[in-house]
Every structure is written in C-alpha cells, then in structure tokens.
Amino acid sequence: MTTRSAAALASGTANTVKLFVAALAFTSAYVGLSAYHNANSATEPVTTITLSARETPISAPIGQTAPAARAGEVTISGVPDGGAGCAGSYVARSVVVNPDPDQAVSYGWRLTRWSPASRTWRTYLVDHDGFAAAESTVEWRPHVSGNTGWYRVELAVEGVKTVRSERFQVSC
Known part of the structure; x- marks a missing residue:
C-alpha cells in the first residue's frame, strides 16, 4: 500500500x-x-x-446710443455684447405707419451684405413680424459673427416702399 x-x-x-x-x-x-x-x-x-488676437473697431462707427426712430428711416446702433473677435450685435429701429389701420400689417427685416464679386447686395439674415395698430416703433437685433464686410438693413412693409439704412462696415 x-x-x-x-x-x-x-x-x-x-x-x-x-x-x-x-x-x-x-x-x-x-x-x-x-x-x-x-x-x-x-x-x-x-x-x-x-494664439493671439486683436480687436479692431468698426471702421465706420455706429452710434452706441439708440437714435430716435422715425417713419421712413432705418437707424442702426451697435450693442456692446462683450464678444471677442468679429462678433457684433446691432439694433435696427424704425416707425412703421400702417397704410390700413383697420387691418394688421406685416413687415420684414433683411440684413444684406455687399458682395464685391457680384457687385450686389446679398441677403445675409431675414426676420418677419407684424402688428395691428395705426403705427408702431419696430426693432430688430441682428447678430454678425466672424464675417467682415459692408452691411445694411432693409425694412419692407406690406403695401409700402422698402426702406434701407445707411451702410456700415464690420471689421476685425
């Protein structure tokens, strides 16, 4: 064993x-x-x-205070938004007189940018709104980010001629 x-x-x-x-x-x-x-x-x-960046002011200065809105004119003012680089906010104002106060009126904003290649103003941003009153002070706040160039704002009211702002330049 x-x-x-x-x-x-x-x-x-x-x-x-x-x-x-x-x-x-x-x-x-x-x-x-x-x-x-x-x-x-x-x-x-x-x-x-x-990385380094430099901020260059707008070459055609836009007023920082809000100009008085008037019928038949579009006024533009810059809004300091604290953004760096080419970011810019603007306020476009006007007074819209309703051609038929008994009806609502529609209007549209358009931010256009000058195209040197085609030598025309091209649509950059749009917005639409409306109201039902005899007249109203209207306002739009477009924002341009990183796209230098010449711009202008157009206000088209239903049944009335389109009104354009003075051109302004956004630069970095």
Missing part, C-alpha cells in the same frame, strides 16, 4: 508542478505583452501653441 500512496503522491506533485509552470508561463506572457503595449503607447511630446 505504501507504493501506491507514494505513486499517487508523486503523480499529484507532478501535476501540481505542471500547473504551476503553466500558470507561471501564462503570467510571464501577460506581463511581457503588457510591457510591450505600454512601451508602444508612449505619449508624444507636448507642443505649446500661443
């Missing part, structure tokens, strides 16, 4: 040693693969870029 016990003990020890060697080989392969992966994924050196 002693021989059988010794044989079983030796066989069990051999199996244990085989399992230990296999586990050690697997662990070594895993650690080696992890080290290889980490060596290949080293970060590249950081490059520092310094």
Whole structure:
C-alpha cells in the first residue's frame, strides 16, 4: 500500500508542478505583452501653441446710443455684447405707419451684405413680424459673427416702399 500512496503522491506533485509552470508561463506572457503595449503607447511630446488676437473697431462707427426712430428711416446702433473677435450685435429701429389701420400689417427685416464679386447686395439674415395698430416703433437685433464686410438693413412693409439704412462696415 505504501507504493501506491507514494505513486499517487508523486503523480499529484507532478501535476501540481505542471500547473504551476503553466500558470507561471501564462503570467510571464501577460506581463511581457503588457510591457510591450505600454512601451508602444508612449505619449508624444507636448507642443505649446500661443494664439493671439486683436480687436479692431468698426471702421465706420455706429452710434452706441439708440437714435430716435422715425417713419421712413432705418437707424442702426451697435450693442456692446462683450464678444471677442468679429462678433457684433446691432439694433435696427424704425416707425412703421400702417397704410390700413383697420387691418394688421406685416413687415420684414433683411440684413444684406455687399458682395464685391457680384457687385450686389446679398441677403445675409431675414426676420418677419407684424402688428395691428395705426403705427408702431419696430426693432430688430441682428447678430454678425466672424464675417467682415459692408452691411445694411432693409425694412419692407406690406403695401409700402422698402426702406434701407445707411451702410456700415464690420471689421476685425
């Protein structure tokens, strides 16, 4: 019986040693693969870029105070919005007299930009509104962002001639 016990003990020890060697080989392969992966994924050196910007005022100054609105005129004033670069907000105002006070009147705003290529005014932004009264002071707040050039605002009232503002320049 002693021989059988010794044989079983030796066989069990051999199996244990085989399992230990296999586990050690697997662990070594895993650690080696992890080290290889980490060596290949080293970060590249950081490059520092310094950006600078300068703000240039509008070359044709627009009044900061709101001018009085009058019928037949579109007045423009700039609104300081605290934005950097070419961002600018404007207020366009006018008085619209309803040609038929018994009916509602529709009107539309249009911000146009001068195209040097085609030598025409091209639509940049539009807005529509209306009211039901004899007359009303109307206001529109277009925003120009990052697009330098010459602009003007047009107000088209249903049944009345279109009124245009003076042109103004947005520059950076």
